[in-house]
Amino acid sequence: MQRRPLAPRADWQAQAADTGFDYHTIDGAPYWDESVCYQFDWRQIEDQLETATEDLHELALALVPEILASEELLTRLAVPPLYWDYLARSWSAHEPQLYGRMDLAYDGSHPPKLLELNYDTPTSLFESGFFQWNWLEQQVAAGALPAAADQFNSIQEKLIEAFESLVLPEPLWFSCVDDSSEDRGNTLYLLDCATQAGLVTRYLPLDQLAERDGQFAGPDGAAIHALFKLYPWEFMLAEEFGPVLLTSSTRFLEPPWKLLLSNKGVLPLLWERHRGHPNLLEAHFDAGPGTSLAPGWVRKPVYSREGANIEMRNLAGQQLAVSGPYTEGPWVRQRFQPLPRFDAADGSPVYTVVGSWVIGDRAAGLGIREDATPITRNTSRFVPHFIHD
C-alpha cells in the first residue's frame, strides 16, 4: 500500500460537470483529489481487504436476529419501542438490503480493523463506483498507469446485478434531501443503476413525499409501493411521518432492519461476541461526555455521521474532538487504532481510511478517504486507487 503522486487528467473537471458530480469541490477545498493515488498489491486486496470485509459483514448480519429478539439489546441501542415490531417484521420477511460500506483502518500489512459500519445511508458511492473507475481506465489508456493495473471496484456491476435480483414493486422511487448535491448525486447514481437493471424508476425530493390514508404517496397522490431513501432511519422514526410507517405497505431500501447495523452500538456487541477477532477493535458501551476518557480510546455516539461528535484520546493522551449535532447518547468507546500516516508533498501528515463496499453480501470495492487529522469527516478528500504488484 503506497501513496503516489500522479498528474491529474486534464479534463477531469469537465467530466465531473458532465455527470452532475458537482460536489468534487466542497467549500472551496478539493474533495475529489486525483493528484495522488494509492497502490495496493493483489495480496492486500484479495487476502486481507476482501476477506475481512466479507467476514465482518457476516458477523454483523448474525447480530440482527439476536438484537431483534432482545428487549435489553434494543434498549441499549436506543431503538424506539414503538418500532421494535416494525423492524422485526422487515427482518423476518427477508426484506433485502442493497448496500453498505465499512470503514477500515488498514496499513497494508496488519489485518484491517473495523472502525464502523455505514450500513444505512453510505455515500461516496458515485465517486467510488463510477468516477474512480473511469479514472483508472483513462490513466491506463494514457500510459500513466501500467497496462496490467486493475482496481478493486465492481461496484456498479454488482449494483446492477442486485437491482436485477431484487423483488420489489415498481416503479421504484428514489428520494433524498434534494438540496444536498452530494446526497442527490449518490441517489441519482443508484437510480441510474436501477434503470440499467430494467426497473421502472422515479425520483422524488424527500420533502415532496406525502401521506394519504396511512400510505406514502407521490406528488400525483398515487401510492408509493417501493422507495429507496437516502435518509437515516433513526431520523425517520423520530419525525412526523414515523407512525405512518406502521400503517404503510411501502417497501424500503435500505430495509428498516438496517437501522440496527448503522448503530455504533454494534461495535461493542461484536466485540463481546468475538473477543480478540483480528478485524475487530475492543469496544464497550460508555457513559458519555462528562466522564473521563482514558488514553487510547475513542468515544462515539451510537447515532452519528460524517465523523461528528467523536472524541479521541491517543496513546500519548492527546485529545481531539469533533463537534457536531449528535449530542444524545448512548455512547460507545472503541480502542484507539492509529490510522496509517503518509506524508503529503509539503511534508504535512495525511491519515487514510479505507472504505470497503458490500453489495448484495459481497465485497465490491474500495473508496479511500484522506484527512489532515486522524478523524475522517465529510470534507475528507476522496483519492482513487489501483492494484498492481
Next chain:
Amino acid sequence: MSVRARKRSRSSTLIVMVPATTLLVSACGGPNRVEQGVVYQDAAECSAQNPEASEQCSSDYQAALAAHPALAPKYVSQEECEADFGGERCEPAPERHSQGSFYMPMMMGYLAGQMFRPAPSPTGAGGIPPLRDGQPPAAPAAASADRAQPLYKSRDDQRTFRTAGNAPVAERSGPVSVSRDLLQPRAAGLSRRGGFGATATRLGGTLGG
C-alpha cells in the same frame, strides 16, 4: 502464473445522469384510454360559452359542488391547507378532529365527462369539438355525480386545474382530452406532505456517511 480474475466492473456507463438535468420525473404514462371532457370554473362560464346547454352546465356544476366535500384533500389545519393551496383558498371541511375542523381547498372548477356534449354554439366559438364517431351531438344527458367532479388549483401553480388527487387536468377552461382514469373521481383522503426531512433541516448539510 495463473490469470487473475478482474477486480473491476467490465464496463461503466450512465444512462440517466448524462447530462445531469435531463431525467427526473417523466410523467407517469402508460396505455390509458383518452376521453373527451370539459373544464369550467363554474356554471356561469360554461353557460356563457354554451348558451344552449346552460341547464346541463348548471347540473354538472351542482354535481361537482356536491361531490367536493367528500373528494377534496383534507388537512388538519388551515395553515397546512393554505401551504398547498394558497391564502384564503381553504375552507372548513365537514369532518372534525379533536382540536377542531379539518380544512379543504375551495373548489376552483369542475371536470365533466364525455356524456356532456351539447351542440356546438352557432358562432363556433368555445364549443365542443366534433365527436370522433361523426354522430350528431346527443341531447345532454341527465347530470350525475360520477361524471362531474371538483377541480382545484395549487398555491404554486394558479393556472392548472387539478383533481382532488392532484392530477393536472387543464390550464384553461374548455374542452380537454383526459385519461379515462381522471373521469373517475377519487377522494384525496387526508393528505399531508413533508413529514420526513425535519432533522435534515435542523442539522443542515449532508446526511450520508
